[in-house]
Amino acid sequence: MTVSAMEEVARLAGTIENDSVKRWKDGGGKVLGYACITTPPEVIDAAGLLPYRVRALGNANTEIADAHLARFNCSFCRSCLQLGLDGTYDFLDGLVETNGCDHLRGMFENWQYVSPSPFFHYVKVPHLATEDAVRYFEEELRLFREAIEGYFDVVITDDALRDAMKRQEDIRDRLRTVYRMREGAQPSFTGAEALAIFLVASAVPYDDFIELADRVVEEREGTSVPRPRARLMLCGAATDELELIREMEGVGGLVVADGLCYGARAFWSSADLAAEPIGALAGLYLGEMLCPRMYTDFPRRRDFVLEAVRAARTSRPSPSARWPGSTWARCCARGCTPTFPGAGTSSSRPSSGRRSTA
Numbered sequence: 001m002t003v004s005a006m007e008e009v010a011r012l013a014g015t016i017e018n019d020s021v022k023r024w025k026d027g028g029g030k031v032l033g034y035a036c037i038t039t040p041p042e043v044i045d046a047a048g049l050l051p052y053r054v055r056a057l058g059n060a061n062t063e064i065a066d067a068h069l070a071r072f073n074c075s076f077c078r079s080c081l082q083l084g085l086d087g088t089y090d091f092l093d094g095l096v097e098t099n100g101c102d103h104l105r106g107m108f109e110n111w112q113y114v115s116p117s118p119f120f121h122y123v124k125v126p127h128l129a130t131e132d133a134v135r136y137f138e139e140e141l142r143l144f145r146e147a148i149e150g151y152f153d154v155v156i157t158d159d160a161l162r163d164a165m166k167r168q169e170d171i172r173d174r175l176r177t178v179y180r181m182r183e184g185a186q187p188s189f190t191g192a193e194a195l196a197i198f199l200v201a202s203a204v205p206y207d208d209f210i211e212l213a214d215r216v217v218e219e220r221e222g223t224s225v226p227r228p229r230a231r232l233m234l235c236g237a238a239t240d241e242l243e244l245i246r247e248m249e250g251v252g253g254l255v256v257a258d259g260l261c262y263g264a265r266a267f268w269s270s271a272d273l274a275a276e277p278i279g280a281l282a283g284l285y286l287g288e289m290l291c292p293r294m295y296t297d298f299p300r301r302r303d304f305v306l307e308a309v310r311a312a313r314t315s316r317p318s319p320s321a322r323w324p325g326s327t328w329a330r331c332c333a334r335g336c337t338p339t340f341p342g343a344g345t346s347s348s349r350p351s352s353g354r355r356s357t358a
Helices: 005-013 017-025 041-046 075-085 102-114 131-152 158-183 191-201 206-220 242-250 276-287 298-312 327-334
Strands: 031-033 052-053 095-098 120-123 232-236 254-259
Touching: 005 102, 005 191, 005 206, 017 031, 017 052, 017 102, 041 052, 041 131, 041 158, 041 276, 041 327, 052 276, 075 102, 095 102, 120 131, 131 276, 158 191, 158 206, 158 254, 158 276, 158 298, 232 242, 242 254, 254 298, 298 327
Parallel strands: 031 052, 031 095, 095 120, 232 254
Antiparallel strands: none
């Protein structure tokens, strides 16, 4: 039986060490794990390594992790730590830590303490995007490059970095296309399907993803998913739980826009391919990721969300919809289907192009 491109995406997205990673490893390739949106995968790619973004995929078992990272820490970090300590991530040849948040640092440092990775590097990321901070981050990225060169016995040239930047831009272009096909008047993807594609993009080699993404877009172009009773935008941080979105969409919603670091915030902006590569990467990953960890950046995050809501024409909640006593909360608690505010009344239009994050 022929497997559709979207079915292949779902299979890859739901597996930590997927078939593409196994083929890469079988061919002698090395895999470097990272988690934070501020880590430039271009530096890893330019060294001939596979950048792999660590994810939890809804893992609910944190028994081992809880012995090292207290339960008041976020479940995403504890779930990733569990997978690191139980052997699921043993295929990784190294880890890259950043100070994305204290919970994330605790995850990486306990992981490295209990089950040391052969290569471990800490990239310090400032909390401001001032001129001085960007220069500081440039130096951090140079140290990152040198650490990879020294351990893996490779040379990362500026030309290799530019080539890697072009490959990442190819990936971002495909992800923006999927995003626009989801936010249109007749979405071609569900929110869960779109997130699955976003997750695969940071978990397989470049060639594998480009070929698969092009097949998915061709397969879904001109099609539409069933009309929802509410068009939703999902915002948050490290949300990689496909099942969470499936649950939301299973009761009549459709996630047509997002502000997630595993979603739109990871691919909406672009690096300046004509600029000096380290400087361009520092400017992109420090100044354009719209992460809540960045001080003084709230106005741009707010504007990003408001523009995404307008472009995707999300449903307008009624004044009576309030947590925790809202229709959604009451119905989900009882296992019944809620009646969404504004059902069948919202219209939508396709996005006209990339959103500006400046």
